[in-house]
Amino acid sequence: MNELLAQFIAEARDLLQEADEGLLALERTPDDEDAINALFRSVHTLKGSSGLFDVAPLTQILHAAEDIFQAVREHGLSLTPPMVDTALRVFDQVGRFINELDVNEALTDDAGPIARTLVADLRNQFGRRQGEVLAKADAAPGDTARDAVRDLARWFAEDALVAAATVAARDGTINLVSYRPEGGCFFRGEDPLHLAMQIPRLQAFAIEAREAWPALSALDPFTCNLDIHALTTASRAELESLFRYVPEQLTITEIPAPLLSRFDARIVPPSLPETLLREQIDLCSVPVPDEEFAGRVASAARVASNALRFSQRPEQAAIVEAACAEALAARQTEPLTAALASLLDSEQPSGTDPKTASEQASETGSAERPVAAEAAERTPVRTLRVDQEKVDALMNLIGELVVAKNGLPFLARRAEQQFGLRDLSREIKEQYGVIDRITQELRSAVMAVRMMPVGQVFQRFPRLVRDLSRKLGKQVHLVIEGGDTEADKNVVESLFDPLLHMVRNSLDHGVESPDERAACGKPATATIKLLARNDSDQVVIEVTDDGRGIDPEVIKRKAYERGLLDEARLAAITDDEATMLVFAAGFSTAETVSDLSGRGVGMDVVRNTVEKAGGRIAMTSVKGQGTTVRLDLPLSMAVSRVMTIAVDDRLFGIPMELIHGTVKVPRSEIVHIRGSEAFVLRGRVVPLLHLARLLELPGDASRTEDVRVLVVRVGGQTIGLGITAFGEGMEVILKPLEGMLAKIVGYTGTALLGDGRVLLVLDLKELIR
Amino acid sequence: MTIRRADDTILLEDVCAVEDAETLLQELQAGAASIDWTGCTHLHTACVQVILTARVPMHGPPSNPALARWLAPTLHPDAKPIRRPAAPEPETARLMEV
Numbered sequence: 118m119n120e121l122l123a124q125f126i127a128e129a130r131d132l133l134q135e136a137d138e139g140l141l142a143l144e145r146t147p148d149d150e151d152a153i154n155a156l157f158r159s160v161h162t163l164k165g166s167s168g169l170f171d172v173a174p175l176t177q178i179l180h181a182a183e184d185i186f187q188a189v190r191e192h193g194l195s196l197t198p199p200m201v202d203t204a205l206r207v208f209d210q211v212g213r214f215i216n217e218l219d220v221n222e223a224l225t226d227d228a229g230p231i232a233r234t235l236v237a238d239l240r241n242q243f244g245r246r247q248g249e250v251l252a253k254a255d256a257a258p259g260d261t262a263r264d265a266v267r268d269l270a271r272w273f274a275e276d277a278l279v280a281a282a283t284v285a286a287r288d289g290t291i292n293l294v295s296y297r298p299e300g301g302c303f304f305r306g307e308d309p310l311h312l313a314m315q316i317p318r319l320q321a322f323a324i325e326a327r328e329a330w331p332a333l334s335a336l337d338p339f340t341c342n343l344d345i346h347a348l349t350t351a352s353r354a355e356l357e358s359l360f361r362y363v364p365e366q367l368t369i370t371e372i373p374a375p376l377l378s379r380f381d382a383r384i385v386p387p388s389l390p391e392t393l394l395r396e397q398i399d400l401c402s403v404p405v406p407d408e409e410f411a412g413r414v415a416s417a418a419r420v421a422s423n424a425l426r427f428s429q430r431p432e433q434a435a436i437v438e439a440a441c442a443e444a445l446a447a448r449q450t451e452p453l454t455a456a457l458a459s460l461l462d463s464e465q466p467s468g469t470d471p472k473t474a475s476e477q478a479s480e481t482g483s484a485e486r487p488v489a490a491e492a493a494e495r496t497p498v499r500t501l502r503v504d505q506e507k508v509d510a511l512m513n514l515i516g517e518l519v520v521a522k523n524g525l526p527f528l529a530r531r532a533e534q535q536f537g538l539r540d541l542s543r544e545i546k547e548q549y550g551v552i553d554r555i556t557q558e559l560r561s562a563v564m565a566v567r568m569m570p571v572g573q574v575f576q577r578f579p580r581l582v583r584d585l586s587r588k589l590g591k592q593v594h595l596v597i598e599g600g601d602t603e604a605d606k607n608v609v610e611s612l613f614d615p616l617l618h619m620v621r622n623s624l625d626h627g628v629e630s631p632d633e634r635a636a637c638g639k640p641a642t643a644t645i646k647l648l649a650r651n652d653s654d655q656v657v658i659e660v661t662d663d664g665r666g667i668d669p670e671v672i673k674r675k676a677y678e679r680g681l682l683d684e685a686r687l688a689a690i691t692d693d694e695a696t697m698l699v700f701a702a703g704f705s706t707a708e709t710v711s712d713l714s715g716r717g718v719g720m721d722v723v724r725n726t727v728e729k730a731g732g733r734i735a736m737t738s739v740k741g742q743g744t745t746v747r748l749d750l751p752l753s754m755a756v757s758r759v760m761t762i763a764v765d766d767r768l769f770g771i772p773m774e775l776i777h778g779t780v781k782v783p784r785s786e787i788v789h790i791r792g793s794e795a796f797v798l799r800g801r802v803v804p805l806l807h808l809a810r811l812l813e814l815p816g817d818a819s820r821t822e823d824v825r826v827l828v829v830r831v832g833g834q835t836i837g838l839g840i841t842a843f844g845e846g847m848e849v850i851l852k853p854l855e856g857m858l859a860k861i862v863g864y865t866g867t868a869l870l871g872d873g874r875v876l877l878v879l880d881l882k883e884l885i886r
Numbered sequence: 887m888t889i890r891r892a893d894d895t896i897l898l899e900d901v902c903a904v905e906d907a908e909t910l911l912q913e914l915q916a917g918a919a920s921i922d923w924t925g926c927t928h929l930h931t932a933c934v935q936v937i938l939t940a941r942v943p944m945h946g947p948p949s950n951p952a953l954a955r956w957l958a959p960t961l962h963p964d965a966k967p968i969r970r971p972a973a974p975e976p977e978t979a980r981l982m983e984v
Contacts, residue, residue: 311930331939
C-alpha cells in the first residue's frame with residue numbers, strides 16, 4: 118500500500134477513537150469544554166487529512182460532522198441521546214470507510230449514497246436547531262465563507278464560477294444563497310425554484326438533491342428533496358425581502374472576492390496543500406479562548422505539516438512544526454500564520470510545482486535552508502512504526518540465545534568433572550553470569566517494545582456499555598481504572614473477547630433495572646468497574662458490578678438440572694466452587710435467551726480464551742451486592758513458566774499457573790474407592806491420578822513409601838497427580854507441536870533445555886479429560 | 887392541457903403547475919422516452935424533481951429565457967446535472983502514485 122495512505126489510515130483510527138471518547142465525555146458532561154474541543158479537533162484534523170485522498174464520501178461525512186460540532190462548540194447546542202446515537206453512527210461509518218481503505222485502498226461504489234444518507238440524517242437530527250443558531254451567528258463571516266467556498270466547485274459549473282469571480286472582483290463581494298426548502302413546502306403553495314430564480318442579478322445557480330433520487334416508481338414528487346444554491350451580487354437586504362416568508366430556510370454567506378479569485382480562469386486551480394494551508398491560516402486568525410489556544414494551534418499545524426509531508430515537502434513541514442512550537446511557546450498564533458503565509462508566498466511565483474519551490478529555496482539559499490535544517494534537528498522523529506513481525510523475529514532470536522546460554526553451565530560442569538579443569542570451569546561460570554544478565558536485559562528490552570497499555574482494550578467499552586445499557590433500559594456508570602497498566606501486545610489483544618463477554622454478562626444478568634435497584638435500596642445507576650493492575654509478573658484484570666450477585670443455591674440447582682453435577686457432588690460442593698460452575702460449558706442461569714447473553718456459551722468461552730493465554734480466572738460474588746470476575750494473565754506470552762517433574766527418568770513440564778501445591782502422601786493414606794484412588798488434603802477428598810498411567814508409560818510408581826503428589830487445579834477441579842520426582846521451576850520459550858506431531862493430544866508444546874534435551878510440556882486438561 | 891403525450895414524447899406547454907407532476911410521473915412510468923419542453927414557460931419544482939429522477943432526453947430550450955438559462959443545464963442529462971464532488975486534482979493524483 119502507498120505509505121501515505123497507510124499513515125493516514127493509522128492516524129485516522131487514533132483520531133476516530135479520540136472523537137468517540139470526546140463525544141461520550143460530552144454526553145456525560147455537556148459543559149465539558151475540553152471534551153468538545155477535543156472532539157472538534159479530531160474531526161477537523163481527520164477531515165483535513167482525508168481531503169488529500171480520493172475519498173469524497175468520507176470527507177463529506179466528516180465535513181458535516183465538523184459543522185455540527187462547531188455549532189455545538191460555539192453556540193452551546195446541547196446534545197440529546199438521539200443526537201449522540203446519530204453522531205456515533207457517523208463515526209462507525211467513518212471507521213468502516215477506513216477499514217475499506219485499509220483492505221481495498223478505495224471506497225466501495227455505494228460509499229456515495231451511504232455518505233449522503235448519513236449526512237442527511239445528521240443534518241436532520243441537528244439541523245433545525247443548528248440552523249436557528251447559525252442564522253444568528255453572522256459574527257464570523259471568514260469561517261463560514263471559507264467553508265462555503267469549498268463547496269462552490271461542487272455546486273456550480275466552472276464557467277459560472279469564473280464569471281462570478283470576475284463580477285466579485287469588480288464589486289468586492291458576492292453573496293452565496295443557500296436555500297433549503299422544507300419537505301412539505303409544496304403543500305403551502307410554495308415553488309422554491311420559481312422563488313429562487315427571482316433572485317436579482319443572479320450569477321450562478323445550482324440545484325442539488327438532498328438525498329439520492331429513488332427509482333421512478335418510488336418517487337414522491339410532492340416532497341421537496343432539493344437544495345438550491347445561487348451566487349448573486351444582490352444585497353442581503355434585497356435577498357431577505359425576497360425570501361421573507363421562508364427566512365429560516367435561507368443561509369446567506371458573504372464571500373469576499375479574494376476567496377473566489379482561485380476560480381478566475383487565469384489562475385490554475387490551487388493545489389490541495391495550498392488550500393489546506395490557507396484554511397489553517399484562516400482558522401488561526403479566528404480569535405480563540407485561552408484554554409483552547411494550544412489545541413487549535415497544534416491541530417492547524419498538524420493538518421498543514423501533514424499536507425506538506427504528503428506532497429513530498431518534508432522540509433517545509435519541518436518549518437511548520439518549528440513555527441508551531443514557537444507559537445505555542447509565545448502563546449500567539451503569529452509565528453505559525455507567518456510561516457504558513459511565507460510558504461504560500463514562496464509557492465506563488467513558481468506555480469504549484471513543489472520541486473521548483475524547494476529548488477528555488479536552495480538556490481536563494483541562506484534564508485530558508487538553515488531554518489529548515491535547524492527545525493529538523495529540533496523536532497526529531499520520536500516514534501517508529503515497526504512491523505510486528507520484525508519484533509517477533511527478534512524475540513525468537515532471544516529465545517534461542519536463552520537456550521544457547523543455558524548450555525554454558527553444562528559446559529562448565531563437563532570442564533570440571535570430565536577434564537578436571539576447575540579454573541576454566543569457574544571462568545566459564547563467570548562468563549555465563551555476564552551473558553545471563555545481558556540476555557535478561559535484552560529480553561526485557563524487547564518485551565518492553567511489545568508492551569502496550571491495557572487501556573487500548575478498555576477504551577472500546579464506554580461506547581459498548583452506553584449502547585447496551587440504553588438497549589436494556591438500565592442505568593450504568595462505567596469506571597475504568599489502571600488503563601495504563603502494560604502487558605504484551607498479544608495478551609492485551611486476547612483480552613477483548615473475554616472482557617466483552619464479562620461486561621455483557623454483568624449488564625444483562627448482574628445489573629438490575631432501575632426500579633428493582635430502587636426497591637433494594639441501591640442507587641438507580643449501577644456501577645461497572647474495569648480495573649487493571651500489575652501484580653509481580655502478572656496482569657490482574659477485574660470486572661466488578663454492584664448488581665444482584667450470584668446465588669450459589671440457584672447455580673447448584675441449575676447445574677444439577679443440566680447434568681453438570683451428580684447428586685454426590687451436589688452435596689459436597691462449596692459455595693465458591695458452585696460459583697465457578699458458571700464457567701462450565703453449557704451453563705446458563707438466564708431464564709430467557711436474550712440477544713446479549715444467556716445462551717450458555719459466554720463464560721466457558723471466557724475461561725478457554727484466558728487459559729489459552731496462560732491465565733487464570735476466578736469469580737467471587739455476594740448475593741445482592743455484586744460480582745467480581747478476576748483474570749490473572751501473564752505479562753507476556755512469549756515466555757512461559759513451567760515446573761519440571763519426572764516420571765521415572767522422563768522429564769516433563771507442567772504450566773506453573775495450574776500448580777496449586779506439592780505434597781508427599783504416605784501410601785497408607787491413599788484411599789481406594791472402586792477403581793480410583795483419592796487422598797485427604799486439608800480435610801478434603803482429592804482424587805489421585807498417576808501421571809505414568811495417564812501417559813501410558815511403562816513402569817509403576819508403587820515402589821516407594823511415599824507418593825509424590827503435585828496438586829493441580831484443572832477446569833475448576835482440584836486433582837492430585839502422582840509423579841516420581843519434583844524438578845525445578847523455569848522459564849522456557851514454548852514452541853507448539855507442528856506438522857505430524859500437531860495431532861498428538863495431551864501436549865501444549867516443547868521447549869529446549871540448556872543441555873539440548875527436549876522438554877515436553879503437558880496439556881493437563883486434555884490428559885485428564 | 888399543459889402535459890400532452892405525443893407518441894413517445896411528453897410535451898410540456900405553458901405553465902406546468904404542482905399538480906401536473908403526478909400526470910408527468912404517470913406518463914414517464916407508462917414508458918414515455920423523452921420530454922419536449924420548448925413550449926414551457928413555467929415548470930414547478932415538483933415537476934423538476936420528476937424529470938431529475940427520470941433522466942430522459944430533453945428537447946429544448948424552453949421558451950422562458952430564465953428557465954433556459956438556469957434550469958436547462960441541470961435538466962438536460964448530457965449536461966451532468968447534479969454535480970458530484972470534484973474529482974481529485976491532477977497534482978494530488980500524481981503524488982498519490984509516488
